[in-house]
Amino acid sequence: MPTCRHCSSTYPREQFIHGNGPMTQVCxxxxxxxxxxxxxxxxxxxxxxxxxxxxxVLARRYSIFLYIPLLWTLWIMVIKDVQPWGLYFLLVLLALTLLTPIWFIYRGGQYSGDLARLTPAYDRPEGH
Ligand SMILES: [Zn+2]
Structure with missing residues (x-):
């Protein structure tokens, strides 16, 4: 991926303008x-x-990976020793942890579709 001359950020080719001289490598x-x-x-x-x-859309897809460690920490620090809720919460937490990767893969198509819907239609110029 190319780097912008002005802001030094790296973007896909689609995020750059087309042209020579001052318009070269400019996002x-x-x-x-x-x-x-x-x-x-x-x-x-x-x-x-x-x-x-x-x-x-991105945050909705990846936020579950922030919540799971948070819930595990909560369980370890607060609920672990509480009878019987510690055990119930552990079972729910285990199910959630095991189902998350499956859910993540299952929702991949929806995520791609949402991002495609939020991407402006743009044809990259020839040779660019
Ligand atoms: Zn730039």
Whole structure:
């Protein structure tokens, strides 16, 4: 993946503008900031609304991997010694931990579809 000359960020090729000289290796966000392309021409730019919608989809997909260690920590620190809820919570936690990878794989298609829906239609120029 190429690196932008101005902001030094690495993006996929689709996130760069097409051109020579000052327009070489410039990401679309820097190009709009520096006036190299107008915002209307930058169809491949993720504006703040689209960016946050994409982040929300991403967070929904991966947040379960934050919750599971949190719940295990909660169980170890608080509920483990409480009878009988410690055991019940352990069983639920085990089921959740074992089902999460299956659920993650199962929802992969939905995630790809959501991200594709939130990706602007943009044809990369020839040779770029
Ligand atoms: Zn840049």
């Amino acid at each position: 679309v966000r820097c190009a709009v900031d520096k006036g190299l392309v107008s915002k209307d021409d930058a169809v491949n730019m993720y504006d703040s609304g689209l960016g946050s919608a994409r982040l929300q």
